Amino acid sequence: MSSKLLSASILSADLSHLADQIKEAELAGVDWIHVDVMDGAFVPTITMGPVIVEACRRVTDLPLDVHLMVNNPSRHIVDFINAGANILTIHIEACPDIRADLSNIRSHGCKAGIVLNPDTSPSTINSVFDIVDLVLVMSVFPGASGQSFLQNSLEKISQIHRDLESINSKAQIEVDGGVNLENIKSISDAGADVFVAATAIFRSPLGIHNAVKSLKSALK
Ligand code: DX5
Ligand code: ZN
Secondary structure, three states: OOOOEEEEEHHHOOHHHHHHHHHHHHHHOOOEEEEEEEEOOOOOOEOOOHHHHHHHHHHOOOOEEEEEEOOOHHHHHHHHHHHOOOEEEEEHHHOOOHHHHHHHHHHOOOEEEEEEOOOOOHHHOHHHHHHOOEEEEEOOOOOOOOOOOOOOHHHHHHHHHHHHHHOOOOOEEEEEOOOOOOOHHHHHHHOOOEEEEOHHHHOOOOOHHHHHHHHHHHOO
């Protein structure tokens, strides 16, 4: 079995048929469901909250990968975990005390991930590598699906991969933004383990099923 995982972002799903869309992605072989939470402050848009995570939890047993694009997320951590999040990722740019927040996530039995924006240096996160299960590299500026992958993310992924290896960390590297059939292999070769895709799954002309199959086979 490949250790490379595909996480389907429901931001581009037809939310009036969310259960069906998740099931179709799951049956095609998606590994995780990615939920993009935006607060209208850390990013301009407002999207989903714990009630949507709870709804996803009722339709799938796949891990729920919840990406908080929220200022000072500490007050919401428990709500998202109670709603069913299995992986909770928080932005270094949004947290006054990121170490405390990551520890808090872990203390509730949830995987803790740290996210960096495209203009944030990898060196800003090295000091918390000991308490992260996952590093999420944004390959677009957060706020919307459907943007183009920023090519300089590849070097950043390689750098983080080397930094994690140098301390024997088992943390996964996840990449989010503009992932598609054309670029997924090169992102994988740079050292990424988990690939988020919204447009390339839920808006693909191939349809959800074939889009997932194609992305997964491009990773083999
Ligand atoms: C962007 C979100 C992404 C987004 C990805 O702020 O964090 O997860 O849904 O969308 P695509 O795959 O279309 O770039
Ligand atoms: Zn995301």
